[in-house]
Amino acid sequence: MTSxxxxxxxxxxxxxxGEELVYRQVTQHMLTEDGQLGSxxxxxxxxxxxxxxxxxSSLVSAQDARDWHTRNARSKxxxxxxxxxxxxxxxxxxxxxxxxxALTEGEKRSPGxxxxxxxxxxxxxxxxxxxxxxxxxxxxxxxxTTETTEDGELFPLEQAS
Amino acid sequence: MDESKVELRRFKLTGKRFEGGRLPIxxxxxxxxxxxxxxxxxxAKWQAGHPGEEVPxxxxxxxxxxxxxxxxxxxxxxxxxxxxxxxVQYQEEAQSVVEQTISAAYSGQPLPELPKAINEEIxxxxxxxxxxxxxxxxxxxxxxxxxxxPVVVTITTRKEAVDxxxxxxxxLTDDPVVAGSHLATVQTSVAGRxxxxxxxxxxxxxxxxxYGELRGFYKDNPEQKENLKGVLDPPEVGPVVRLTGExxxxxxxxxxxxxxxxxxxLNLDNSALVELASLPAGWGEAADGEEISFTAIDAASTIxxxxxxxxxxxxxxxxxxxxxxxxxxxxxxxxxxxxxTADGDFELLSLAPGVFQSVQRTVRDIxxxxxxxxxxxx
Numbered sequence: 254m255t256s257x258x259x260x261x262x263x264x265x266x267x268x269x270x271g272e273e274l275v276y277r278q279v280t281q282h283m284l285t286e287d288g289q290l291g292s293x294x295x296x297x298x299x300x301x302x303x304x305x306x307x308x309x310s311s312l313v314s315a316q317d318a319r320d321w322h323t324r325n326a327r328s329k330x331x332x333x334x335x336x337x338x339x340x341x342x343x344x345x346x347x348x349x350x351x352x353x354x355a356l357t358e359g360e361k362r363s364p365g366x367x368x369x370x371x372x373x374x375x376x377x378x379x380x381x382x383x384x385x386x387x388x389x390x391x392x393x394x395x396x397x398t399t400e401t402t403e404d405g406e407l408f409p410l411e412q413a414s
Numbered sequence: 415m416d417e418s419k420v421e422l423r424r425f426k427l428t429g430k431r432f433e434g435g436r437l438p439i440x441x442x443x444x445x446x447x448x449x450x451x452x453x454x455x456x457x458a459k460w461q462a463g464h465p466g467e468e469v470p471x472x473x474x475x476x477x478x479x480x481x482x483x484x485x486x487x488x489x490x491x492x493x494x495x496x497x498x499x500x501x502v503q504y505q506e507e508a509q510s511v512v513e514q515t516i517s518a519a520y521s522g523q524p525l526p527e528l529p530k531a532i533n534e535e536i537x538x539x540x541x542x543x544x545x546x547x548x549x550x551x552x553x554x555x556x557x558x559x560x561x562x563x564p565v566v567v568t569i570t571t572r573k574e575a576v577d578x579x580x581x582x583x584x585x586l587t588d589d590p591v592v593a594g595s596h597l598a599t600v601q602t603s604v605a606g607r608x609x610x611x612x613x614x615x616x617x618x619x620x621x622x623x624x625y626g627e628l629r630g631f632y633k634d635n636p637e638q639k640e641n642l643k644g645v646l647d648p649p650e651v652g653p654v655v656r657l658t659g660e661x662x663x664x665x666x667x668x669x670x671x672x673x674x675x676x677x678x679x680l681n682l683d684n685s686a687l688v689e690l691a692s693l694p695a696g697w698g699e700a701a702d703g704e705e706i707s708f709t710a711i712d713a714a715s716t717i718x719x720x721x722x723x724x725x726x727x728x729x730x731x732x733x734x735x736x737x738x739x740x741x742x743x744x745x746x747x748x749x750x751x752x753x754x755t756a757d758g759d760f761e762l763l764s765l766a767p768g769v770f771q772s773v774q775r776t777v778r779d780i781x782x783x784x785x786x787x788x789x790x791x792x
Contacts, residue, residue: 280699282697282703289730289744290744292732292749298735299700299735327700344770380763381765381774384744384763391745
């Protein structure tokens with residue numbers, strides 16, 4: 254567990270159930286051609302302001318989380334991986350549920366959204382956390398989902414054509 | 415307006431999109447382009463007649479064009495001077511030069527003499543005529559009069575015209591940035607494949623990994639011809655090369671190499687590395703990824719060769735948003751990685767089984783990075 258004091262914003266709560274799985278969407282450039290997951294999957298992008306976005310499995314299915322991502326994010330989800338809250342704790346981080354935080358105009362947040370806060374970590378620290386989470390995610394393997402379909406389609410468009 | 419006193423300019427658009435005299439809004443760009451060409455040349459003509467004098471503030475506004483009418487059938491557009499002013503003489507001369515340039519570009523005749531300061535700008539503008547056309551469409555420009563045979567602009571004829579406009583006295587413009595225009599030249603390197611060589615024009619075509627098709631010239635460095643010839647091959651098959659030289663941007667988009675100073679075959683036998691070299695800026699999830707640096711690509715290539723030589727297992731390759739490359743071996747037990755920064759530093763990470771604190775260090779020496787990659791050192 255992080256030794257830094259945890260500061261929660263209004264509307265945020267700590268996810269306390271250590272067994273709960275949190276989902277991470279895998280996008281292009283996080284995966285090699287032969288399916289090897291990379292640690293960039295567990296590093297927040299610069300636009301995430303140090304917050305690694307995840308989805309709570311107790312609230313949303315892996316498939317719904319994947320579908321929401323593909324329909325709303327910049328690039329589609331190629332699959333879902335996951336780590337538990339305890340595993341995040343072993344990397345000295347916590348999982349924060351921010352679903353109660355008011356959205357700013359135009360902002361979107363996925364159902365069941367939560368995040369791992371990388372604030373206060375330098376590059377070495379961020380890479381350490383990402384490597385630990387990658388190792389756990391590798392041990393668990395890919396979480397079973399299928400490619401997101403277009404509304405009203407039985408199969409993904411690319412597959413159907 | 416009395417047509418007997420005003421000379422009309424006629425543009426006829428054919429194709430389904432224009433049937434019934436319809437004029438799609440996006441086609442107005444074509445007319446705006448034509449107007450901008452005439453206005454630019456009008457200013458130049460006026461300046462030639464008034465050396466040292468300040469250009470009147472109203473000159474451009476007073477020399478705009480207007481659509482007089484659109485006839486039935488396909489869109490048949492007649493354009494006139496919007497206002498009759500003291501500048502009409504310059505404007506008519508300017509129109510004449512624009513039309514001569516268009517005619518010459520599409521017929522293969524020599525281009526008319528253009529004012530040196532705006533030579534390239536005019537040719538660029540003329541080369542952009544027809545940029546909105548689809549395969550089944552044409553623009554007929556009645557450059558010699560509304561009833562004379564027109565210049566026919568199609569995707570095919572335009573390609574030839576653009577080549578002519580680009581090649582003739584191409585090297586007159588030496589300024590790194592052409593004032594008042596949308597051209598900029600930078601010294602840089604670009605990866606891609608040479609697909610065509612034209613020794614007569616000392617030019618080549620280049621399919622760049624990041625920017626698509628580019629043209630280039632080696633007039634200033636004819637010795638590069640043999641280097642280019644050595645790597646010429648059908649696209650997708652030929653070796654990836656790195657061209658270094660003066661890359662000219664138009665409207666912020668890479669356009670052509672004004673000259674090249676070096677042709678270097680890249681040792682990119684790894685398709686993942688070719689893909690990384692192809693990433694454009696903004697590839698990241700938050701549009702934040704920088705182009706992967708050649709320093710990182712070269713280093714990754716060298717390390718991969720070292721691994722192969724030692725019979726080691728190849729890592730997964732991932733781009734980093736800072737323009738570097740991450741080489742990573744990972745399993746459910748351990749993680750090892752080499753992050754090659756855009757500047758060529760090697761950040762080594764090793765997370766051993768059963769521990770939660772990785773060992774990390776940064777080295778500058780690629781030999782040390784290869785030893786790490788092959789497991790000689792931890």
